[in-house]
Amino acid sequence: MTLLIYGAYGYTGELVSEEAVGRGIDVVVAGRDERKVAELADRLGCEGRSFGLGNGTGADRTAVDDVAENIGDADAVLNCAGPFVDTYRPLVEACLGTETHYLDVTGELPVFEAIAARNAEAKDAGVCLLPGVGFDVVPTDCLAAHLHDRLPAATRLRLGFDPSGTISRGTLATAIEQFEAGGKRRHDGEIVDVPVGEGDRRIDFGRGERNAVLVPMGDLSTAYRSTGIGTIDVYLALPKPAAIALRAGRFLSPLLAVEPVKRGLQRLVRATVTGPSEQKREEGTCYVWGEASDGDRTVTSRLQTPETYALTVDAATTAAQRVLGTGDGDPVGGDPGGGDPVGSGNGPSAGFQTPASAFGSEFVLELDGVEGFFDE
Numbered sequence: 001m002t003l004l005i006y007g008a009y010g011y012t013g014e015l016v017s018e019e020a021v022g023r024g025i026d027v028v029v030a031g032r033d034e035r036k037v038a039e040l041a042d043r044l045g046c047e048g049r050s051f052g053l054g055n056g057t058g059a060d061r062t063a064v065d066d067v068a069e070n071i072g073d074a075d076a077v078l079n080c081a082g083p084f085v086d087t088y089r090p091l092v093e094a095c096l097g098t099e100t101h102y103l104d105v106t107g108e109l110p111v112f113e114a115i116a117a118r119n120a121e122a123k124d125a126g127v128c129l130l131p132g133v134g135f136d137v138v139p140t141d142c143l144a145a146h147l148h149d150r151l152p153a154a155t156r157l158r159l160g161f162d163p164s165g166t167i168s169r170g171t172l173a174t175a176i177e178q179f180e181a182g183g184k185r186r187h188d189g190e191i192v193d194v195p196v197g198e199g200d201r202r203i204d205f206g207r208g209e210r211n212a213v214l215v216p217m218g219d220l221s222t223a224y225r226s227t228g229i230g231t232i233d234v235y236l237a238l239p240k241p242a243a244i245a246l247r248a249g250r251f252l253s254p255l256l257a258v259e260p261v262k263r264g265l266q267r268l269v270r271a272t273v274t275g276p277s278e279q280k281r282e283e284g285t286c287y288v289w290g291e292a293s294d295g296d297r298t299v300t301s302r303l304q305t306p307e308t309y310a311l312t313v314d315a316a317t318t319a320a321q322r323v324l325g326t327g328d329g330d331p332v333g334g335d336p337g338g339g340d341p342v343g344s345g346n347g348p349s350a351g352f353q354t355p356a357s358a359f360g361s362e363f364v365l366e367l368d369g370v371e372g373f374f375d376e
C-alpha cells in the first residue's frame with residue numbers, strides 16, 4: 001500500500017513525510033520543485049516524484065492527465081500543499097479518475113464544501129475523499145460528533161479552540177487567502193456572511209475565560225455533515241486588541257480581492273516566516289471547546305491536545321494508515337491505529353468523509369497526548 005504525499009517539502013509536508021516513513025508506510029514524496037523533492041527523497045530514503053498541478057483549477061485536462069499519471073500507482077494521496085483552494089482540484093480530479101483515495105490537511109471552508117459536492121462521484125468510483133485530517137478539523141469534528149451523541153436532538157452547535165505556539169508561513173498565507181471572503185457562520189443549514197472578527201464573547205476553553213471571535217473555519221462544513229445540526233458557530237480565542245485589529249482589518253478585504261496584492265503578501269510571508277520550532281511543537285498545548293443545545297438543555301465538552309502542528313502530523317499519518325488499512329508498522333510515538341482499508345466493511349466508506357464520519361468521534365482520543373472528553 002503506497003501513500004503519495006504532495007507538498008512534501010513544505011513545513012507540514014516534511015514533518016508528515018518523516019512521520020509516515022518512520023511508521024513504515026511505503027511513501028512517495030512529491031511536489032512541484034524537482035530539486036527539493038529529490039533532496040527530501042534522498043534524506044528519507046524513499047521515492048520522490050516531481051510534478052506540478054497546472055493552473056490549479058482542474059479544468060485543464062492535460063494537467064489533470066499528467067497528475068493522474070503521477071499518482072495512478074499510489075493507493076492514497078495526502079495533500080499537504082496549501083492554500084488548498086489552489087491545489088485540491090487537480091488532485092481530487094485525478095484521484096477520482098484513477099480510483100485513488102484523497103486526504104488533505106485543509107481547514108478551508110470553500111475546499112470542504114467543494115469536495116463534499118463530489119460525494120456521489122466518489123461513491124461510484126469507490127474512492128474516499130477525506131479532507132481536514134489536521135488540527136483543524138480533527139479535534140473539533142470529533143468533539144462535535146461526541147456532543148451530538150450526548151444530545152441527539154441538538155439544533156445548535158458552538159465549537160472553538162484556543163491554540164498555542166506560533167503559526168507556519170503556509171497557514172499565514174492561507175489565512176490571507178480566506179480573509180478576502182470575510183466571516184461566516186451556518187444558520188438553518190445555510191452558510192451566511194458575518195463581518196470579519198464579529199461575535200465577540202468570553203469562552204472557557206479549558207484554562208479560564210478567554211476572549212473569542214467567530215471564524216469561518218472548515219467545521220461549518222464538516223460538523224454540519226457529521227452531526228446534521230444546522231446552526232453552527234466556530235470561535236477562535238483571540239485577545240481583545242487582536243480582535244479589534246481584525247475588525248479594523250475588514251477594510252483590507254476588498255484590497256485582498258486584487259490578485260497581485262494578495263499574491264504579493266503571500267510571497268512576503270513565505271520569504272519571512274518560518275514554522276514553530278521542535279521545542280514549541282513539543283511544549284505547546286491547545287484547548288478545544290464545544291457546546292450543543294436543543295433549546296431546553298445545553299451540554300458542554302472539552303478536549304486538551306498537543307500543539308496544532310504536532311497534532312496535525314499524528315492525525316494525518318494515522319488517518320492515512322486507516323484509509324490504507326496498514327496499521328501494523330512500528331510507530332513513532334504511539335499506537336498507529338491500524339484498521340481495515342476503505343470499503344472493506346470495517347474501514348471508512350467510499351464517498352466524502354469527515355474525520356468523525358470516517359473513524360468515529362473517539363478517533364481524536366487515539367492520538368498521542370490528547371486528553372478528554374471532559375463533559376459538563
Ligand SMILES: NC(=O)c1ccc[n+]([C@@H]2O[C@H](COP(=O)([O-])OP(=O)(O)OC[C@H]3O[C@@H](n4cnc5c(N)ncnc54)[C@H](OP(=O)(O)O)[C@@H]3O)[C@@H](O)[C@H]2O)c1
Nearest residue numbers: 007010011012081082105106107134135136168170171174
Ligand atoms: N488544518 C490544519 O490544522 C493545518 C495544519 C498545518 C498546516 N495546514 C495547512 O497546510 C498548508 C501548508 O502549510 P505549511 O506551513 O506546510 O506551508 P509551506 O511551508 O509554505 O508549504 C506549502 C507547500 O505547498 C506547496 N504548494 C503551495 N502552492 C502550491 C501549488 N499551487 N502547486 C504545487 N505546490 C504548491 C509548496 O511548494 P512550493 O514551495 O514549491 O511553493 C510547499 O511545498 C497551509 O494551507 C496550512 O494552512 C493546516
